[in-house]
Amino acid sequence: MARPAAKKLKPAERARIEELFHRFESLESDPRTELDYRDAYTLVVAVALSAQATDVSVNKATARLFEAADTPEAMLALGEEGLKPFISSIGLYNTKAKNVIAAARILVEQYGGQVPLDRASLQALPGVGRKTASVVLNELRIEPAIAVDTHVFRVSHRLELAFGKTPDHVEAELMAIVPEPYLWRAHHWLILHGRYTCTARRPRCEECPVADLCPSRHLFLGR
Structure with a gap:
């Protein structure tokens, strides 16, 4: 804001x-955030996964996930069913898997695989609400x-x-x-x-x- x-x-x-x-x-x-991330995209994913979950549990899941898929293109190729085993230990993982894949599709199709680093565009992504956008923008020292x-x-x-x-x-x-x-x-x-x-x-x-x-x-x- x-x-x-x-x-x-x-x-x-x-x-x-x-x-x-x-x-x-x-x-x-x-x-800094206690969530592990590599870049803007993995930060968005990690923060979205952390809703109603601990940072420790998210880091444990993303350590494996980001080895397999750390870009929107790779995440989209993984697919919803391919993503679920990586995050099944995290609460609400079915909904989160659906949102992460939907967001990856938008990033690939509308933004060339890049994360738009403005609040309105971030909050328009599935699974990214105001709180997630705030964490991302603040952590990256954008806003x-x-x-x-x-x-x-x-x-x-x-x-x-x-x-x-x-x-x-x-x-x-x-x-x-x-x-x-x-x-x-x-x-x-x-x-x-x-x-x-x-x-x-x-x-x-x-x-x-x-x-x-x-x-x-x-x-x-x-x-």
Whole structure:
């Protein structure tokens, strides 16, 4: 999305958010997706396969898949039935196989086998929604974006960076308050923080590098 106008914040809140992302940067200056990929096409496939699946399970599947088919042409030649055995360990693999092959056909027939790296064209591909497009565009440093998955949604609310009730609302709120120097990397920091520290059931507040900046810490410390 085009970045909305920066939200007007009180100086103390602006300073809190600045410090929060500064600390994330001090821990990991150049965070990247944990999905394995080779180029724009394999990134699109990996992200599409990761819906309702773990990155670990997707990487295990694509390690074999990308040896057999790492271009739209090769994927199309593999076909839907040929693809399924490679991704059968991933949830919703029947639907995902159908979408991956349909997307490969469009890329071959309409784009000469190249991935169109603009949001509208990406989101028009089967199996590529807003979140997938955001991940791809941000990872490739084409467009700053914050794809809101369950981790980002949870962490944003606990840190009171966003209060929206839907992923789209949270995305808009985050895009309006994340300081410009951190915008490209915020997506990954929030995911990693939610995946490894601010977990759903038992957040590791005692080890959290931003616990003193978190309005929700009193809900979990000492439990």
